[in-house]
Amino acid sequence: xxxxxxxxxxxxxxxxxEPGPDDTPDRLRVATRMFxxxxxxxxxxxxxxxxxxxxxxxxxxGPIQPHASNWQTGSSPCQGTPPTSGSG
Numbered sequence: 886x887x888x889x890x891x892x893x894x895x896x897x898x899x900x901x902x903e904p905g906p907d908d909t910p911d912r913l914r915v916a917t918r919m920f921x922x923x924x925x926x927x928x929x930x931x932x933x934x935x936x937x938x939x940x941x942x943x944x945x946x947g948p949i950q951p952h953a954s955n956w957q958t959g960s961s962p963c964q965g966t967p968p969t970s971g972s973g
Contacts, residue, residue, distance in 0.1 A: 893920040895929045897936065 897918040902911040918936075920926040 891922045893922040893926045895920060895926060895932060897932065 899916040899918070901914050901916075903914050905911050920932070926932055
């Protein structure tokens with residue numbers, strides 16, 4: 886069964902602290918991840934496990950800036966290329 890055109894019933898919300906300059910407090914950032922309905926996103930536990938595995942891979946590559954670019958590609962809900970740590 887392929888991917889649908891309707892939104893899936895799961896939405897993942899990420900909260901992270903972005904370090905501020907020395908004279909300002911850190912900033913709380915929020916990001917969301919929505920999915921198109923399909924068999925590959927039917928189980929929330931599987932989605933979280935895939936995202937966790939990817940985050941461990943990206944963490945091993947060094948610091949990243951999750952807000953720097955939209956790095957989601959591919960057909961899997963969690964498949965993508967890691968973000969760059971450049972400016973953006």
